[in-house]
Amino acid sequence: MSKLVIENVGKVFPGQRGGEPTRALMPTSLNVADNDFITILGPSGCGKSTLLRIIGGLETASEGRILLDGAPVAGPGADRGFVFQSYTLFPWLTVQQNIAFGLREKGVSDAERLKIARDWAARVGLGSFVDHFPKQLSGGMQQRTAIARALANDPKILLLDEPFGALDNQTRALMQEMLLGIWEREQKTVLFVTHDIEEAIFVGSRVVVMSARPGRIKADIRVDLPHPRPYTIKTTPEFVALKERLVEEIRAEVIAAGH
């Protein structure tokens, strides 16, 4: 059975001031298997973030439905961890308190919370920064904390909305490796939205390509690269071939969207 089932989910935004309604997302269906790492790749404004936000419960679908472990999704919840492109750590909480935020909501005891939060901080390489406030951290460290915060909740699925989009190239590459490492160790179901082709291939086991607005799924490609994947894999012929193929797919969409 699929972990997550997306059934004909579409989104139409109502017209502004009597204008025409805008369709952001065509009815889309997708099945996500347990422990799958799916990257959703598409040009900007193609509705990929909208789809992810609907799955996260942050936006309502205009049609269709979403099932997580067979149960329909209604509204946001701790079973779907979400990492945003913008920095969303709570500025008044330390790294450790940020990571423990969801656990506190669940009513986990102080000692247990502390243990889990410190453990996750260490796993994302921030073991010595547990008492720092977000403003004292770099962008990459903030996003690492955000990932730890989502995972500390032990969600059924992790949703990432261009989490490394605001980071510089070098930091982004390191973050991809870190995320991939966590996935290889923890076996989590992950949906990862990005517009970066190399990123989509490197971290994903399956790349779903979306068309220009209104978005629909245009291609669904397996990435049969072995795990663990070192960063050097980005220069192998298999990787390059896959990249060329996706570049063509995306290029057509960007042109179709009128750039």
Added chain:
Amino acid sequence: MRPLQPVSASARIGYGLAFFALFVALWSVATFGGYVQRLFLADPLTMVGEGWSLMTRYGFGFDIMMTIWRVLGGFVLAVIVALPIGILMGAYKPIEAFLEPFVSFARYLPASAFIPLLILWAGIGETQKLLVIFIGSVFQLILMIAVSVGSIRRDLVDAAYTLGATDRSVVRRVMLPNAAPEIAEIFRLVLGWAWTYVIVAELIGSSSGIGHMITDSQALLNTGQIIFGIIVIGLIGLISDFLFKAVNQRLFPWART
């Protein structure tokens, strides 16, 4: 000097004191130089002398304490009322839609214009003084707190929901701490305004307080005492401002500067 070029901490204090010195110097020239009649404006030395006799012989310390007590009393009452209302208005839009128009209207009602009415209702005792401060601050506080609570970044609230937060804990654990430094800043501002109301309240129908001393001195044409009273108010304002800033910085180390 170049735009936005910073100054060192010591230079900042130096510049700040320099203007005070310049101010006193101009005042001295105007009064000692005989450009202004002594009847209208006392010179700095006379002012200090009058201040000394006020403090040592006329028990002005008691008046100062009375005024401080009134400001704080009225202000604390206003905070107790305004804080929950402001938070609810900031967090829940229907409550805001319900109360905002009235509060916006009420905050333009001048507190000083209520004094005759308040004397009718509450007499000329302490209750009336506290009510003037209360009316003057409560509506301002409500509106400003509501705006600061409501102006949270949407994605922080979204993040909290995806971490399993309930509506209640989004308000308590996200919107409130997010707004806390700004609310503390609002307290500092509005407390400053409360000081102007208390003096007005004490000018009419009062037997103690800095404002009372000022009206008394006016009857005696003692401009030295009036100026001393005004300077005391300024100094207390400066000290409370400083204390507020220091406390805020300690309470909210995570906030930007």
